[in-house]
Amino acid sequence: MNGTTTPTVSVKGLWKIFGPAEHRLVGSADEALTSAELRQRHASTVAVRDVSFDVQPGEVFVVMGLSGSGKSTLIRCLTRLIEPTRGEILLDGEDIRKADAVRLRELRRRRFSMVFQHFGLLPHRRVIDNIAFGLEIRGDDKPTRYARAQEMLSLVGLEGHAGSYPDQLSGGMQQRVGLARALAVDPEVMFFDEPFSALDPLIRRDMQNEVLRLHHEVGKTMVFITHDLAEALKLGDHVVIMRDGLIVQAGRPEDLVGAPADDYVADFVRDVPKSHVLTLRWVMREARPDDQLDGPEFPPRTVIRTAVHAAAATDKPIRVVDDGRLLGVVDRAQILAAIAGLEDG
Amino acid sequence: MAAPALPLASLEWRTSRRFWGVALLIVSAILFVALRNQWLLPHDDDAEFFKSLNGLRDWVDANRSSNLVFVLVVNTIRLSIAGLFDLLQGILIGLTWPGVTVLAGAIGLIFAGRRMAVVMVAGFLAFGLLGLWESSLDTLALTLGAVVLSLAMGIPLGILAGRSDRFQSVITPVLDVMQIMPTFAYLAPMALIFLIGPPAAIIATLIYAIPPAIRITALGIRGVSGTSVEAAVSLGSTRWQVLRKVQLPMAKRTIVLGVNQTIMMALSMVVITALIAAPGLGLDIVQALERVNVGVAFDAGLAIVIMAILLDRLATRASQRVDVRTRSGAAESTRQRRVVVLGAVGVTVVAVIVGQLVAGDGTFPDALRITFREPVNTATAWVEANLFGLTNALKNAVTGVLLNPLQTILTTSPWWLVGLVAVVAAFIVSGLRPAIVTAVCLLGLIGLQLWQHGMETLASVLVGTAITLLVGLTLGVLSARHDRFAAVLRPILDAAQTMPSFVYLLPAIALFSATRFTAIVAAVIYAAPPVIRLVEDGIRGVPATVVEAATAAGSTPRQLLWKVQLPMARRSLLLAANQGIVLVLAMVVVGGLVGAGALGYDVIAGFAQREDFGKGLAAGVSIVLLGVMLDRITQGAGGRPTGPGRPVAVVPPGTTIQAGVTGA
Numbered sequence A: 001m002n003g004t005t006t007p008t009v010s011v012k013g014l015w016k017i018f019g020p021a022e023h024r025l026v027g028s029a030d031e032a033l034t035s036a037e038l039r040q041r042h043a044s045t046v047a048v049r050d051v052s053f054d055v056q057p058g059e060v061f062v063v064m065g066l067s068g069s070g071k072s073t074l075i076r077c078l079t080r081l082i083e084p085t086r087g088e089i090l091l092d093g094e095d096i097r098k099a100d101a102v103r104l105r106e107l108r109r110r111r112f113s114m115v116f117q118h119f120g121l122l123p124h125r126r127v128i129d130n131i132a133f134g135l136e137i138r139g140d141d142k143p144t145r146y147a148r149a150q151e152m153l154s155l156v157g158l159e160g161h162a163g164s165y166p167d168q169l170s171g172g173m174q175q176r177v178g179l180a181r182a183l184a185v186d187p188e189v190m191f192f193d194e195p196f197s198a199l200d201p202l203i204r205r206d207m208q209n210e211v212l213r214l215h216h217e218v219g220k221t222m223v224f225i226t227h228d229l230a231e232a233l234k235l236g237d238h239v240v241i242m243r244d245g246l247i248v249q250a251g252r253p254e255d256l257v258g259a260p261a262d263d264y265v266a267d268f269v270r271d272v273p274k275s276h277v278l279t280l281r282w283v284m285r286e287a288r289p290d291d292q293l294d295g296p297e298f299p300p301r302t303v304i305r306t307a308v309h310a311a312a313a314t315d316k317p318i319r320v321v322d323d324g325r326l327l328g329v330v331d332r333a334q335i336l337a338a339i340a341g342l343e344d345g
Numbered sequence B: 001m002a003a004p005a006l007p008l009a010s011l012e013w014r015t016s017r018r019f020w021g022v023a024l025l026i027v028s029a030i031l032f033v034a035l036r037n038q039w040l041l042p043h044d045d046d047a048e049f050f051k052s053l054n055g056l057r058d059w060v061d062a063n064r065s066s067n068l069v070f071v072l073v074v075n076t077i078r079l080s081i082a083g084l085f086d087l088l089q090g091i092l093i094g095l096t097w098p099g100v101t102v103l104a105g106a107i108g109l110i111f112a113g114r115r116m117a118v119v120m121v122a123g124f125l126a127f128g129l130l131g132l133w134e135s136s137l138d139t140l141a142l143t144l145g146a147v148v149l150s151l152a153m154g155i156p157l158g159i160l161a162g163r164s165d166r167f168q169s170v171i172t173p174v175l176d177v178m179q180i181m182p183t184f185a186y187l188a189p190m191a192l193i194f195l196i197g198p199p200a201a202i203i204a205t206l207i208y209a210i211p212p213a214i215r216i217t218a219l220g221i222r223g224v225s226g227t228s229v230e231a232a233v234s235l236g237s238t239r240w241q242v243l244r245k246v247q248l249p250m251a252k253r254t255i256v257l258g259v260n261q262t263i264m265m266a267l268s269m270v271v272i273t274a275l276i277a278a279p280g281l282g283l284d285i286v287q288a289l290e291r292v293n294v295g296v297a298f299d300a301g302l303a304i305v306i307m308a309i310l311l312d313r314l315a316t317r318a319s320q321r322v323d324v325r326t327r328s329g330a331a332e333s334t335r336q337r338r339v340v341v342l343g344a345v346g347v348t349v350v351a352v353i354v355g356q357l358v359a360g361d362g363t364f365p366d367a368l369r370i371t372f373r374e375p376v377n378t379a380t381a382w383v384e385a386n387l388f389g390l391t392n393a394l395k396n397a398v399t400g401v402l403l404n405p406l407q408t409i410l411t412t413s414p415w416w417l418v419g420l421v422a423v424v425a426a427f428i429v430s431g432l433r434p435a436i437v438t439a440v441c442l443l444g445l446i447g448l449q450l451w452q453h454g455m456e457t458l459a460s461v462l463v464g465t466a467i468t469l470l471v472g473l474t475l476g477v478l479s480a481r482h483d484r485f486a487a488v489l490r491p492i493l494d495a496a497q498t499m500p501s502f503v504y505l506l507p508a509i510a511l512f513s514a515t516r517f518t519a520i521v522a523a524v525i526y527a528a529p530p531v532i533r534l535v536e537d538g539i540r541g542v543p544a545t546v547v548e549a550a551t552a553a554g555s556t557p558r559q560l561l562w563k564v565q566l567p568m569a570r571r572s573l574l575l576a577a578n579q580g581i582v583l584v585l586a587m588v589v590v591g592g593l594v595g596a597g598a599l600g601y602d603v604i605a606g607f608a609q610r611e612d613f614g615k616g617l618a619a620g621v622s623i624v625l626l627g628v629m630l631d632r633i634t635q636g637a638g639g640r641p642t643g644p645g646r647p648v649a650v651v652p653p654g655t656t657i658q659a660g661v662t663g664a
Ligand SMILES: Nc1ncnc2c1ncn2[C@@H]1O[C@H](COP(=O)(O)OP(=O)(O)O)[C@@H](O)[C@H]1O
Pocket: A018, A019, A045, A046, A047, A065, A066, A067, A068, A069, A070, A071, A072, A073, A074
């Protein structure tokens, strides 16, 4: 990460409270109360509590948490589908909370788009018209929008289904339509609210790969909500973990797996195969004078699993090199320990 | 054009439907201009056919006491129902007015609690104070008689339909036809067979009120979960035990709803049977309307409204109680209830005895009177004097811009051109079968020698439907989008839907005096509430996820409405159109009483003058034909896919439980 680029999305001190106490609570002494106490005393729910984070251009930013932790509320606050109670949301430096209705629509039509858990397709329109919906309401003419929609249709692998109606497609295909619809407006940021939770595991895996591929091809900034840790680790460049409206940890996937901030996170990551997530940086040690420093060379971001072959082929330690600089070395012992899931190799 | 080649089927049916629709319009417009005023079927009041129907009446009259069928079947039925009515009426009179009033309160107390008891007593006192005690009791006796018979036949039939698919499939089309049949239509045959008076009135009411009893009972029985029935069967229950111990108790709530609706529909119809000389409040209204005395009609209308409210509240509260009681299984409250019941019976007996002693002949004391006759007549006169410009302008605008041109087109086109347009339109909108039905109905109209009157009525119905849909869409959309507006509108709609249709004639005639337009106004007031409801429900029924997705894509509220909510509410909107057109027809013909002319007036004239009987009977049948035709054309439209292959929701008209009273 370099600190010089403006984040695509920047969130500072965001709150969302549901209920009668919405505007009384923030800043008052009671804002520190637990959810249960708030519900009892003020009949209000704090769904998002003082959340801050930055999403860098081009990255996949994942928000993970159990159901009810406030993820959907958070992502809807970002596009103001839900009006935040307090806080700042910047899109490329522009304060979205200050946008009036017209500006907000403009942002939604051109800069954001969203993919929903339950697809939200229009059952009375054909697939092609669903994909073109965003273009249609912003006033693009028919040839333009059909051309674009057709392009998106091929991009998500649904050629030949243009004239179908959504209920003639399987769940996975419907969500591809949802994806294509979101991509069609060529947004700057795409928001995903648990897009694959309603799908079968196998199809879910396909769709995750699809998102990775699309991300690779179109390079959009993505904010992705999920309750599935494996999905978060697989897709996320950065992951934040939410609980009761709070961010309990933020970092790269391997940070979460390597150093869970608390028991809540530790619980999540316990069963994750560490060698699939942790990078060499996490298991390397300082090079000692007696190390043979002519073994295979890898960058520090390499996932352990990838280095297994090389490590097996030699008895020299693997050198972890960044920009020509030797950061440390990794022995076979450390790799084996990571594969076995042992703490601190 | 740089339009990309789309892998779409060549011409979509939706587009092609529009194409054929436009083509039909153009071709028929050309034919109309070229051939107008030829191939007409002008009306003839003295058509031979009407006379032969008079002959039929004469034959029936002559053979009433000699023909075996009449002696054994018809007369037996007539006499037993007359007996039932006399019995109910006799009981009510015998109880005397204090007795009846206190009994009403007691029933309210036992079935619906203390507040209802007070409301009941107040309501019955109001009947007396308005000087309408006898009329009210007559109406009540007729309603009770019809309800008792409807339930005694309807619930068993409903159970049967709920348990047997075969029976269900036989009875459903019959009920469909019964429900779209405008009430006006079968008064004449009833009068022919059973003579005018209470028995014919009760039978006509029975026909009108029994469908919901059957339908909703069947719905309730079918709604009982398959697993419950399976569990009972697996324990070795007989069919009878399954019915008594599982299906009936579990369907009770739904069946009570059916009872409620049956009562309200019966009341609505009993009022209309005044046209075949049934006594009661309806007769008061008819006579007042004949003398164009709105004030007198108002008092009777008010009494009907009060009775409707009492019956509806009583039935609703009672059904809610059934619910609470079954759920809490209150064992210790049983004793408490027994005390209440005994007390109520005691007080009633005392009241009857007092009544017998004080009010010997059972009539309400003349000294106590409240009437709205003068104020209402004054108000009507004021409206006439001061709002005439406004009401007249409105009347003339609608009549001049919509009604007259449409009526002219329909009555001056060649008959086959109108028929052709209707049949092709039916085919385009709904398919082959509705097209055939349309053709048959129109040929029937010709055969009955009532083509011209049919076209005049049709013009009124179309204009009324257009206005109803406009009003219904506007208010329905508004209340779907603004909760506050909906909260204000809902109680008004609730009240409107419990009113017997006859009542709607009064404001219409007060504002617009007797014209075709008056009938259209009454029809709009009558048909708009269910249409508003259906529109609102349809729009609110659009899944939140879809609305959210469209909002997230940047839709304006208007785009949301036109591109998402209205198209997705299509089925509800089409159902609304269907209900709207059927209800408008029913009311437009009743509007014969307030100057609507055409078929509705033919029916009324048939009751009034002996020599017009045949024409009235034919007009009744014509109304049914129009009703069936309009219903089929609009009902089929809902069956077309929003996406092909989608299962069609089967919503028979009238099963919309909460849509309340349908038909007139
Ligand atoms: N419209 C609402 N009104 C009141 N409470 C809400 C509303 N939406 C969400 N909540 C509450 O906010 C909390 C977070 O919900 P949500 O954002 O949907 O969580 P998640 O998406 O992580 O499952 C939950 O306790 C939920 O009950």
